Amino acid sequence: MGAVIECKNVTYSYPLAKEPAIKDLSLEIERGKFYGVVGENGSGKTTFCALLRGFAPSFYKGELKGEVLVEGKKTTDYGGELSAKIGYVFQNPFTQISGVKDTVFEEVAYGLENFGIPAEEIERRVVEVMQMTDIEALAMKSPFDLSGGQMQRVALASVIVLEPDILIIDEPTSQLDPEGTESVFAIIKTLKEKQKTIILVEHKIDLIAEYADEVLVFKDGQVIAAGDKRKILSDMSLLEKGASLPQVAVLGSMLKERGLPLSEIPVTEKQAIEVIARALEERKKQ
Amino acid sequence: MRDLRLKDVSFSYPGGFLAVDHINMEIKAGDNVAIVGQNGAGKTTTVKMMNGLLRPTGGDVLIGDKNTKDYTTAQISRIVGYVFQNPDDQIFHATVESEVRFGPKTLKLSKEEEDKRVEEALALTGMDKFKDENPLNLPLSTRKFVTIAAVVAMGTEILIFDEPTAGQDMAGNKRLSEILKLLHAQGKTVITISHDMEFVAANFEKVIVMAKKKIVRTGTPREIFWDLETLEKAMLKQPYVSRVLGALHIDGDIISIEDAVEGILNR
Numbered sequence A: 001m002g003a004v005i006e007c008k009n010v011t012y013s014y015p016l017a018k019e020p021a022i023k024d025l026s027l028e029i030e031r032g033k034f035y036g037v038v039g040e041n042g043s044g045k046t047t048f049c050a051l052l053r054g055f056a057p058s059f060y061k062g063e064l065k066g067e068v069l070v071e072g073k074k075t076t077d078y079g080g081e082l083s084a085k086i087g088y089v090f091q092n093p094f095t096q097i098s099g100v101k102d103t104v105f106e107e108v109a110y111g112l113e114n115f116g117i118p119a120e121e122i123e124r125r126v127v128e129v130m131q132m133t134d135i136e137a138l139a140m141k142s143p144f145d146l147s148g149g150q151m152q153r154v155a156l157a158s159v160i161v162l163e164p165d166i167l168i169i170d171e172p173t174s175q176l177d178p179e180g181t182e183s184v185f186a187i188i189k190t191l192k193e194k195q196k197t198i199i200l201v202e203h204k205i206d207l208i209a210e211y212a213d214e215v216l217v218f219k220d221g222q223v224i225a226a227g228d229k230r231k232i233l234s235d236m237s238l239l240e241k242g243a244s245l246p247q248v249a250v251l252g253s254m255l256k257e258r259g260l261p262l263s264e265i266p267v268t269e270k271q272a273i274e275v276i277a278r279a280l281e282e283r284k285k286q
Numbered sequence B: 001m002r003d004l005r006l007k008d009v010s011f012s013y014p015g016g017f018l019a020v021d022h023i024n025m026e027i028k029a030g031d032n033v034a035i036v037g038q039n040g041a042g043k044t045t046t047v048k049m050m051n052g053l054l055r056p057t058g059g060d061v062l063i064g065d066k067n068t069k070d071y072t073t074a075q076i077s078r079i080v081g082y083v084f085q086n087p088d089d090q091i092f093h094a095t096v097e098s099e100v101r102f103g104p105k106t107l108k109l110s111k112e113e114e115d116k117r118v119e120e121a122l123a124l125t126g127m128d129k130f131k132d133e134n135p136l137n138l139p140l141s142t143r144k145f146v147t148i149a150a151v152v153a154m155g156t157e158i159l160i161f162d163e164p165t166a167g168q169d170m171a172g173n174k175r176l177s178e179i180l181k182l183l184h185a186q187g188k189t190v191i192t193i194s195h196d197m198e199f200v201a202a203n204f205e206k207v208i209v210m211a212k213k214k215i216v217r218t219g220t221p222r223e224i225f226w227d228l229e230t231l232e233k234a235m236l237k238q239p240y241v242s243r244v245l246g247a248l249h250i251d252g253d254i255i256s257i258e259d260a261v262e263g264i265l266n267r
């Protein structure tokens, strides 16, 4: 186990920016865990992702102080190998499409071709991932003739097909219907079971509560809360800091305030049902 | 103020892909409606036909007693404003302010009226603080508000927002909800596409559900979010609180946290 990525006193400023986008950040990402990255817009979540992947500073330029280490080596000391280690799904699905392929099938296969993988294996992996992301029916369509949600599924598929050890995924469900959103989380869960490390930026806090192990809450370029999701997502004080909390946690805390004896603030649906049912039993006995 | 009606409308994309299949819809002047439904159901295609960006390949789109078939897209866009799903399909100018001013300029208003429209739209969307920035340097969720401002500034009687909640944080959703309230109070007709069930439950009077190129049901949020069969057909989910209450067998078709608290305590 141990840390697969480490940030040591990282401060990063975009070129021309008045203020750093990330301020003195130190943390460790452990192998095989699923991290939910949350917090208000503009709080530094995407910049954090770009730093872990080395895009900041290599692509966005700007000034980096401190160190970002991936498997013990500084991101700035890597060449192209980082792209094989870390899969990255960009926030805007409309820009992830390569623009050089004529069909969705070829689009998903594109990255694998670049890695020089044999044709049969490419075909097998692409078909499997297209099934997982429910886009098989679109295989022969042009990547540009898709609905917003379909495009986002293609963007995700084209990265998970590469089977990288570390996945950084920036808001992969923003355009998805509720069912599609759940299935993306279910896919991420199976990736985690394969010992992949997952860093996921997501506003859908209820799903983070359901699936993630750890939560990092960003605000103004800093991590203001980090740790086990149950602990973080039941902390009502985070609401005042612009973070959102699961619906069921808010419900639980309101019930508690009104005197219902809940044993804890639930963060998942299942937990909420149990905790509330027990409290109602409790109240009946009294 | 005019009603909007779709009569037996279909649409096939060039190449023959049928995206919308014989739908009927009636939206009354001043209505505040949400359109929900699975990815690829045909929501975007449908609303693009309302403002003339796409033309039905079958059936008619009527605004009041006028058939949109007899008007140019430019003419329709003065009655029906559309905020694209992807803001980048809509942004062409170097500053936020010039982006928002572009539309009203084409209306040949007095200078004062034009300035007023632009200022009000910037203030309403919170984009006034970014007015001199290049929209492309702003995050996607903020760019969406730039495009909303640009459409609001046109002052159309009907406004369509295609997935404004995508990627918004809590503050963004709250702002959206305020914008919707204000437009509604001004008597505008507002049509919003969203995948955010909590947002839909809290902000609309009427919900239209689309699945597989068709409309499967129209109703109040309460009706829709307790019609489990329709939800399943359209790949939708109940709001979280409704799911919890369902499991606890507390009825009342509750869809908000406030009602859920009362429902549980009064059991």
Ligand SMILES: Nc1ncnc2c1ncn2[C@@H]1O[C@H](COP(=O)(O)OP(=O)(O)OP(=O)(O)O)[C@@H](O)[C@H]1O
Residues within 6 Å of the ligand: A144, A145, A146, A147, A148, A149, A150, A175, A177, B013, B014, B017, B018, B019, B037, B038, B039, B040, B041, B042, B043, B044, B045, B046, B085
């Ligand atoms: N330019 C195009 N050419 C061919 N087919 C298209 C084109 N644009 C969209 N489609 C198809 O039309 C169907 C409906 O698309 P539409 O964009 O209306 O869906 P939507 O309900 O808005 O979905 P989403 O929730 O994902 O945005 C989809 O199956 C899509 O693949």
Ligand SMILES: [Mg+2]
Residues within 6 Å of the ligand: A147, A148, A149, B043, B044, B045, B085, B162
């Ligand atoms: Mg759409």
